[in-house]
Amino acid sequence: MxxxxxxxxxxxxxxxxxxxxxxxxxxxxxxxxxxxxxxxPPPAAQPVAVDPEPPAQGQDAVAALPKSEPVSIDIPKIDAHSSLVPLGVNADNTIQVPPVTTPLQAGWYTYAPTPGEVGPAVVLGHVDGNHQKGIFFRLKELAPGDRVSVARRDGTTASFEVTKVHQVPKKDFEAEGVYDDTAGPELRLITCGGVFDRSAHNYVDNIVVYAKLVGR
Incomplete structure (x- = not known):
């Protein structure tokens, strides 16, 4: 080959x-x-760690309500019932009060939280005026456990329970911490009290009722 x-x-x-x-x-x-x-194979989905809900502030803690203007207040124990008018600040930076000519009219401080929101809502009323008893004439009679209801424009009612009642000299009012921030929804009811100073045409003390939200 x-x-x-x-x-x-x-x-x-x-x-x-x-x-x-x-x-x-x-x-x-x-x-x-x-x-x-x-x-x-692809690893199995791992559970995602979730932070537990924050503990409630006591067994009777109630969740705060959203902002809504208050329209009326009802305090059965002292037979106090009134619509609520908005109150602002005077030129001297003091809180306005309802007209003394209509002493049965209560008002709410518009620069504070609305009743039911977190923080101290504030309602003010006269102890007397125009030669007649005011809406808060009997405010000093309230005691811990008494109830206060505030109807709101959104149709809900914020129910509060009184926790303490203080009579505070007006000269010491700022130190009382009435308007200090709070962890939950609270309410302050304020009127005049104590001795009437005729020379100053005013009472020397304030009655301050503290209350916390317990229902809606």
Whole structure:
């Protein structure tokens, strides 16, 4: 055989062997002869840590209400019932009070939280005026546990329970912390009290009732 024929035969054998090798690879790939995959499945979803709800402020704590203007106040124990007019600040930075000519009218301080919101809502009324008893004439008779209801413009009623009653000299009123921030919804009822100073045409003390929200 010539050298040229042997080279041609060797080329054909090499080609056949290459084709056989390719066929073996194809069979192993398609026929499932390969080893199973060692890739791990996706990890299971892990629970997300959630912070627990903050503890309630006592068993009788009530969630705060959204902002809504108060329209009336009702204090059954002292037979006090009145609509509420908005009160702002006088030129000397003191809180306005309802007109003394209408002593049975109570008012709410518009720069404080509305009753039911977090913080100290403030309602003011006269002890007397225009030669007659005022809406808060009997305010000093309230005691811890007594109830105060404030109807709101959104149709809800904020119910408060009295926690304490203080008679405070007006000269010490700022130190009393009546308007200090509070952790929950509270209410302050304020009127005059104590001895009447005829020279100053005013009472020397204030009666301050503190109450907390207990219902709606």
């Amino acid at each position: 010539s050298t040229r024929s042997m080279s041609r035969r060797g080329y054909l054998i090499a080609l056949v062997l290459a084709l056989l090798a390719a066929l073996v690879v194809l069979v192993l790939t398609l026929g499932g002869g390969a080893e199973p995959s060692t890739a791990q």
